[in-house]
Amino acid sequence: MKHIALIIRTLAAWIVTLLIVFPLIWLVLTAFKTEQQAIAIPPQLFFTPTLASFAEVNLRSDYLLFARNSVITSFVSTILGLAIAAPAAYSMAFFRSPATRDILMWMLSTKMMPAVGALVPIYVMAQTAGMLDTLPALIIVFTLSNLPIMVWMLYSGFKDIPSDILEAARMDGANVWGEFRHVIRPLAMGTLASTGLLCLVLSWNEAFWALNLSSAKAGTLATLIASYSSPEGLFWAKLSAASLMAIAPIVVVGWFSQKQLIQGLTFGAVK
Amino acid sequence: MKRLLPRALMAPAVVTLFLWMIVPLLMTLYFSAVHYNLMQPGEKTFAGFENFEYFFTDPDFGASVWNTIVLLGSVIVITVVLGTALALLVNDPFPGRGIVRVLLISPFFVMPTANALLWKHMMMNPVYGVLAQVAIFFGTTPVDWLTDHPLFSIILMVAWQWLPFACLIFITSLQSLDRDQMEAAGMDGANAFQKFWFLTLPHLARPIAVVVMIELIFLLSVFAEIFTTTGGGPGNDSTNVAFLIFKQALMNFDVGVASAGALFAVVLANIAAAFLIRMIGKNLD
Numbered sequence: 001m002k003h004i005a006l007i008i009r010t011l012a013a014w015i016v017t018l019l020i021v022f023p024l025i026w027l028v029l030t031a032f033k034t035e036q037q038a039i040a041i042p043p044q045l046f047f048t049p050t051l052a053s054f055a056e057v058n059l060r061s062d063y064l065l066f067a068r069n070s071v072i073t074s075f076v077s078t079i080l081g082l083a084i085a086a087p088a089a090y091s092m093a094f095f096r097s098p099a100t101r102d103i104l105m106w107m108l109s110t111k112m113m114p115a116v117g118a119l120v121p122i123y124v125m126a127q128t129a130g131m132l133d134t135l136p137a138l139i140i141v142f143t144l145s146n147l148p149i150m151v152w153m154l155y156s157g158f159k160d161i162p163s164d165i166l167e168a169a170r171m172d173g174a175n176v177w178g179e180f181r182h183v184i185r186p187l188a189m190g191t192l193a194s195t196g197l198l199c200l201v202l203s204w205n206e207a208f209w210a211l212n213l214s215s216a217k218a219g220t221l222a223t224l225i226a227s228y229s230s231p232e233g234l235f236w237a238k239l240s241a242a243s244l245m246a247i248a249p250i251v252v253v254g255w256f257s258q259k260q261l262i263q264g265l266t267f268g269a270v271k
Numbered sequence: 272m273k274r275l276l277p278r279a280l281m282a283p284a285v286v287t288l289f290l291w292m293i294v295p296l297l298m299t300l301y302f303s304a305v306h307y308n309l310m311q312p313g314e315k316t317f318a319g320f321e322n323f324e325y326f327f328t329d330p331d332f333g334a335s336v337w338n339t340i341v342l343l344g345s346v347i348v349i350t351v352v353l354g355t356a357l358a359l360l361v362n363d364p365f366p367g368r369g370i371v372r373v374l375l376i377s378p379f380f381v382m383p384t385a386n387a388l389l390w391k392h393m394m395m396n397p398v399y400g401v402l403a404q405v406a407i408f409f410g411t412t413p414v415d416w417l418t419d420h421p422l423f424s425i426i427l428m429v430a431w432q433w434l435p436f437a438c439l440i441f442i443t444s445l446q447s448l449d450r451d452q453m454e455a456a457g458m459d460g461a462n463a464f465q466k467f468w469f470l471t472l473p474h475l476a477r478p479i480a481v482v483v484m485i486e487l488i489f490l491l492s493v494f495a496e497i498f499t500t501t502g503g504g505p506g507n508d509s510t511n512v513a514f515l516i517f518k519q520a521l522m523n524f525d526v527g528v529a530s531a532g533a534l535f536a537v538v539l540a541n542i543a544a545a546f547l548i549r550m551i552g553k554n555l556d
Contacts, residue, residue, distance in 0.1 A: 010365040016357065017371045020434070024377055026401060027389050039399040042408075088284035095277035103285065105548060110292045112544030114492040116513040117537040120520050120529050121298035127309075144291040151284055176276060205382040207495035212521065222495070226384040229391070229499040236392055236399075243385040254380035255373050262439050266481050 031240035038236040053241035063242065066224040070246075072135055073220055074203035077142035078196050081150050084143070086192065089154030090184065094166065104155065111148040115208045126213055133217045138210060142203045149202075150195050153264040157191025158184070194260035197253060201261060204250050221246040296537075302530035309524035322531040331507045331515055338422055339511040342429070343490050347483055349430040354437030354482070355475065359467075362445045372442070379435040383495035390428045391417060391500045421501045421509035428496050433489075437482045444478040445471070484547035491540050512536055 018025075030038050032049035057063050092100045122141065123132075131137040161184065169183045207222040214223060225246055228239040254261065303322050305315040326332060361371055378386070394401050395416040403413035416424045448471065456466050492513040497503055503510035503518065510518070516536060520529035 006365060009360070009363070010367070013360050013365060013371055014367065016360065017374050020431070021374045021377060022401075023389055023394055023431070024381070026393055030393060041399065041404065043401060043404055084283045084287060087280035091277040091280035097277070103281070107284075107288060109544060109548055110288050112488055112540055112547070113292065114488075114513065114536050114540045116492050116494065116516050117299065117533045117540070118295040119517065120302060120526050120533055121295040123520065124298070124302075124309075124526065125294075144287060147284060147288055147291075201380060205380070207383045208492065211384075211495060211498060212517070222382050222384045225382065225388060226495070226499045228388055239388060239392060243389065247381050247385050250382070251377050251380045254376060258373075258376050258439060259443070262436070262443065265436075266440065266485060 027240050027243060030236055031244040033237050033240075035235065035237045038240070053237040054245070057238050057242045057245070060238075061224065061227075061242070063224065063245070066219055066221050067245070069135060069138075069214075069218055070204060070220040070222075073138045073142055073218075074200050076135075077139045077146065077203050078199040080139065080143045081146050081199050082192065082196055085147055085150035085154055085195070089151050089158055090180070092151075092155050093158035093161075094163075104152065107148040107151055111145075115145065119212060122209075123212060133214045133219075135218045137213050138218055138220070141209045141213065142206060145206075145209070146199045146202055149264060150199055153195040153198065154188075154191055157195070158188060161187050194257055195264065197257050198261050198264040201250055201253060299530045299533050299537075302526050303534055305527055307526040309526060318527055322527040326519070326528050326531040326535070329515075331510060334507045335510045335512045335515040338507075338509060339491065339513075341422060342426055342493060342511055343487065345426045346430045346433060346490055347486050349426070350433045350437040350486065351479055351482060354434055354441050355479075357434070357438045358441035358445055359471070362442065372439075376435045376439055378431050379433070379439075381432065383432070384499050386432055387428055387496040387499040390424070390431070395424060417501055418505060421505060425493070425496055425501065425509050428500070429490065429493055433486055437486075440478050440482055441475060444475060448474050480550060481547075484543065484550065487543040488540065488547065491536070491543065512539070 029045070031053060032051070033044070033047055034050055034052060037044055037047050092104065126132045126137045165183055165187070166179060169179050174182065204220075205222065206220070207226070210220045210222045211226060214220065221242075225239075225243055228235065228242065304318055306318045306321070307315045357375070361368060361375070381389075392400070395403075397403050397413050397415040397418075400413075402416065406413040414420070453466060453470060456470060461469070493511060494513050494517065497509055497511065497514045498517075501509040503514045507515075512532070513536065516529050516532040519525050519532060
């Protein structure tokens with residue numbers, strides 16, 4: 001009886017999971033088809049895979065430019081964000097003051113603002129400064145919109161470092177920089193890494209600002225994929241190939257760090 | 272020195288975030304009170320409340336508020352109910368549980384534009400799409416999802432993205448459920464439903480609240496999915512508040528009216544945020 005229950009449960013879990021992931025599986029399959037196979041009726045499950053669509057995407061749509069923009073914007077905004085957020089989180093975790101809590105809550109509240117509320121002023125400012133469709137504009141906006149989450153994640157990570165260790169270091173005459181370098185940094189590497197990863201994922205997938213502030217020159221992969229939305233012509237194999245190249249790195253990152261990413265996104269409210 | 276250093280370390284983050292918050296807000300307040308069209312540079316004349324009047328009496332306004340609420344409500348209900356069911360399904364060990372968990376979370380990391388086009392073309396295309404083929408297989412007429420049920424289609428895409436998020440949070444939370452208590456309840460003759468209702472559900476109350484609040488904030492500004500698939504249409508059938516503001520700002524170039532709408536969106540978000548902030552704040556110390 002117990003045995004049958006386990007079999008039923010296993011089957012149910014696998015069937016439901018495959019149903020949910022089916023669109024992604026289909027995307028991967030379509031990426032390796034020819035355009036004719038991609039719209040074949042009935043749909044083909046078995047076919048000879050081809051890399052033609054990948055080559056075509058690279059050749060025709062300047063894929064590398066958009067990929068480069070995605071890499072630059074997400075990495076620079078992550079590093080910039082860490083550089084601004086880490087000292088703040090450090091200060092709040094190790095020099096607690098009565099204001100710490102209020103500052104943290106205020107930072108959280110800035111993340112609650114809907115992006116669309118700031119669309120008009122940011123667009124007008126970027127236009128006035130001649131920064132529309134430039135990488136710096138995207139980098140600044142990505143950094144700022146991720147900053148509250150980064151401070152929060154780093155703060156909750158730093159807070160878990162036992163203060164005895166710090167006191168011992170201070171007794172031994174370490175100054176703040178030495179304390180940071182030799183004591184905090186080794187202990188906080190994990191937190192720094194997972195915060196950086198979350199920021200990378202968020203910037204890489206960011207679509208609202210990328211669609212509104214950039215196009216042909218500074219566009220990220222999110223905007224390149226959006227350009228496949230036109231109803232004329234069916235380029236599903238190419239769309240799939242482009243999408244697969246755009247999402248694969250981040251989905252893989254997500255697989256390995258899901259737990260930390262989810263904790264960061266929920267501001268540590270779920271343990 | 273002792274007091275200066277912590278402040279100096281905090282300053283860059285606090286100052287930039289303050290500017291990021293206050294400058295757009297002040298500009299929006301100002302823009303909402305003037306006539307300002309990006310296509311007609313020059314004079315910005317005082318408009319009083321005309322922009323607000325225009326935005327709130329626009330026939331699209333009521334529709335967009337309604338669509339925003341339907342979108343939010345549906346996605347939240349779908350993700351919480353199915354997410355709980357899924358989490359319970361994969362909570363106890365079974366062969367391949369690790370792989371199932373990894374697969375399940377994948378849709379959450381797909382960028383919104385890729386998600387939207389995957390559904391629009393390969394799933395929902397009325398002739399070649401997978402859903403159409405399934406319909407033909409079962410002998411029914413294929414549905415033109417995006418034309419006939421545009422809002423439902425958007426709901427499906429967004430729910431597909433957020434279901435893994437909800438599910439993963441519930442899985443995490445279920446792991447801290449007291450197993451002894453569960454067993455004791457079983458010995459006392461509680462059936463599966465009673466165990467779920469009196470033990471599991473109360474345990475999940477807090478994560479469910481967190482999921483609802485976070486989705487509330489992110490889903491108020493669903494944009495890319497609408498932008499890349501329906502464009503808010505047909506008519507205004509799938510226009511939400513975020514998309515309506517975008518349309519006023521960057522398609523009609525009416526900065527004044529868009530700013531009035533933006534202030535409305537900020538107020539809307541703040542109502543939702545107030546609850547979340549109080550909840551997270553309780554957990555801080």
